[in-house]
Amino acid sequence: MTKYIFCTGGVVSSVGKGVTAAAIGRILKARGIKVTLQKIDPYINVDPGTMSPYQHGEVFVTIDGAETDLDLGHYERFVNINLTRASNFTTGQVYNAVIAKERRGDFLGATIQMIPHITNEIKQRIIQVGRLSEAEVVIAEVGGTVGDIESLPFLEAIRQMRTDVGRENTLYVHVTFLPYIGATGELKTKPTQHSVRELRGIGIQPHVIVARSDYPVSGEVVDKIALFCDVEPRGVIPLVTTPYLYEVPIMLEDAGLGDYLCDALLLPHRPPDLSEWREFVTRLKAPKPRLRIAIVGKYTALHDAYISVREALYHAGVANNYDIEIEWVYSGDLERGREWERLHNVDGIVVPGGFGYRGIEGKIEAARWARENKVPYLGLCLGMQVMCIEFARHVLGWEDANSTEFDKATEHPVIDLMPDQQSLTKMGGTMRLGHYPCVLKPGTKAGEAYSVREVLERHRHRFEFNNAFRAPFEEAGVVFSGLSPDGQLVEIAEISDHPFMVGCQFHPEFQSRPNQPHPLFNALVQAAIAYHRHRHKEVEHSTEEAPVPEGDDHTG
Ligand code: GLN
Numbered sequence: 001m002t003k004y005i006f007c008t009g010g011v012v013s014s015v016g017k018g019v020t021a022a023a024i025g026r027i028l029k030a031r032g033i034k035v036t037l038q039k040i041d042p043y044i045n046v047d048p049g050t051m052s053p054y055q056h057g058e059v060f061v062t063i064d065g066a067e068t069d070l071d072l073g074h075y076e077r078f079v080n081i082n083l084t085r086a087s088n089f090t091t092g093q094v095y096n097a098v099i100a101k102e103r104r105g106d107f108l109g110a111t112i113q114m115i116p117h118i119t120n121e122i123k124q125r126i127i128q129v130g131r132l133s134e135a136e137v138v139i140a141e142v143g144g145t146v147g148d149i150e151s152l153p154f155l156e157a158i159r160q161m162r163t164d165v166g167r168e169n170t171l172y173v174h175v176t177f178l179p180y181i182g183a184t185g186e187l188k189t190k191p192t193q194h195s196v197r198e199l200r201g202i203g204i205q206p207h208v209i210v211a212r213s214d215y216p217v218s219g220e221v222v223d224k225i226a227l228f229c230d231v232e233p234r235g236v237i238p239l240v241t242t243p244y245l246y247e248v249p250i251m252l253e254d255a256g257l258g259d260y261l262c263d264a265l266l267l268p269h270r271p272p273d274l275s276e277w278r279e280f281v282t283r284l285k286a287p288k289p290r291l292r293i294a295i296v297g298k299y300t301a302l303h304d305a306y307i308s309v310r311e312a313l314y315h316a317g318v319a320n321n322y323d324i325e326i327e328w329v330y331s332g333d334l335e336r337g338r339e340w341e342r343l344h345n346v347d348g349i350v351v352p353g354g355f356g357y358r359g360i361e362g363k364i365e366a367a368r369w370a371r372e373n374k375v376p377y378l379g380l381c382l383g384m385q386v387m388c389i390e391f392a393r394h395v396l397g398w399e400d401a402n403s404t405e406f407d408k409a410t411e412h413p414v415i416d417l418m419p420d421q422q423s424l425t426k427m428g429g430t431m432r433l434g435h436y437p438c439v440l441k442p443g444t445k446a447g448e449a450y451s452v453r454e455v456l457e458r459h460r461h462r463f464e465f466n467n468a469f470r471a472p473f474e475e476a477g478v479v480f481s482g483l484s485p486d487g488q489l490v491e492i493a494e495i496s497d498h499p500f501m502v503g504c505q506f507h508p509e510f511q512s513r514p515n516q517p518h519p520l521f522n523a524l525v526q527a528a529i530a531y532h533r534h535r536h537k538e539v540e541h542s543t544e545e546a547p548v549p550e551g552d553d554h555t556g
Pocket residue numbers: 352353354355356380381382383405460461462463464
């Protein structure tokens with residue numbers, strides 16, 4: 001019998017419900033329990049693929065090509081699993097499916113209602129994810145905060161599941177926040193009490209309250225929450241803010257949550273093996289020399305838009321015993337001649353994925369700086385396209401070179417729409433999505449980084465390198481080191497006369513894991529270390545000031 005852990009949030013949003021769900025997955029997996037995770041999003045969009053990163057943050061792509069919530073990235077990284085499209089659904093999908101059934105006549109004359117039709121569809125999707133993955137425990141996180149109108153049908157559905165699948169097979173975790181009142185130096189439990197009351201009004205009595213706080217939580221506060229919210233003291237788990245996300249499973253485990261969940265759900269008691277995880281966290285927290293890597297993007301004010309890129313850099317940093325300090329550089333600033341000092345001071349540059357023209361010229365100039373000054377560079381999707389445009393403009397001398405995404409009339413469309421994208425008119429879910437094989441050329445930077453012949457990588461794009469321009473690029477020193485198995489699509493391009501300038505058409509960041517950094521990020525970090533040492537030595541051995549790079553001719 002599959003068991004279900006439902007995570008809801010109370011008091012305020014953005015307190016780390018997704019990380020908590022992911023961490024619960026990790027501590028159960030550490031006991032040899034097979035888990036899967038699911039994010040339920042109460043918005044009406046069918047998926048986040050059409051939403052602005054300002055609204056939503058990163059769009060995470062699963063192997064089977066679903067555009068999903070960024071919490072799936074936490075789930076995959078914490079539990080080290082590959083999830084599928086079954087692990088994320090929205091109100092939009094639920095209504096779409098129910099209305100399609102109604103039009104087909106599946107309901108035989110019934111009036112279609114929130115209960116039972118919508119709630120049945122929701123429950124069926126929760127049960128389905130467990131079936132498909134053959135998980136012993138499904139951890140389902142309901143997005144939003146208890147009290148939101150949008151989440152009511154989902155809360156009703158998870159309430160019903162307690163009777164449907166049995167009390168011993170369901171457990172409710174409520175993640176709340178304890179505000180701190182500076183004047184009296186107190187943590188307040190009242191908002192948590194109210195949130196639990198709201199939840200009980202819907203018919204859900206939580207078994208576990210994860211109380212997030214920016215300050216240490218006393219035993220007294222724990223007891224108070226237990227008493228007022230009718231939760232066993234063992235079920236009240238304080239979770240104090242940590243700068244290290246990966247510490248959360250350890251904090252939950254050390255607070256006794258793993259054993260408590262096993263007791264409550266009648267799961268077999270096995271000693272948890274978190275040794276590898278603990279070792280990773282110890283290495284993450286240990287003082288290390290610092291490496292500065294720039295992420296040159298468009299949504300740099302909102303770091304959530306590049307969350308998997310950031311994490312992939314951190315993973316590679318730990319593997320190489322360096323602390324990665326990220327310089328968030330807005331490419332629009334580079335266009336206006338600003339922020340160049342920051343870019344000139346980094347040991348490596350990442351240009352991540354993106355859409356639309358804003359900020360493109362700044363990214364092209366950042367790629368130029370990297371190429372001309374031999375700064376290690378990793379281009380992800382758009383970052384690879386930008387690298388090719390820059391090369392065409394400044395090495396091949398085609399000033400108008402561009403992607404047809406930004407200039408339809410260019411005579412040098414080095415990046416162009418993929419043939420199967422030409423006739424598409426719908427935006428949602430129509431890109432080249434999900435994992436595809438990529439064949440590597442031995443002896444190249446990418447070939448060496450991966451040290452295998454073929455890999456599967458995740459994609460999300462409409463444009464690609466235009467094959468009509470392959471020959472001139474190759475003659476001028478670009479190596480196409482990764483191709484689709486039929487040789488038709490350029491998946492990786494690299495500059496031969498450069499220590500590490502590699503662009504990939506896919507998103508390697510989605511596959512990086514804490515203990516298994518992605519080979520391309522690992523190679524970037526290693527190249528950045530070499531570059532850092534080289535720069536450092538130059539400065540040490542020079543009696544003069546370190547050369548100040550000229551910024552003026554790079555302002556675009
Ligand atoms: N906009 C580009 C394309 O559609 C790049 C997409 C991306 O970076 N994910 O091909």
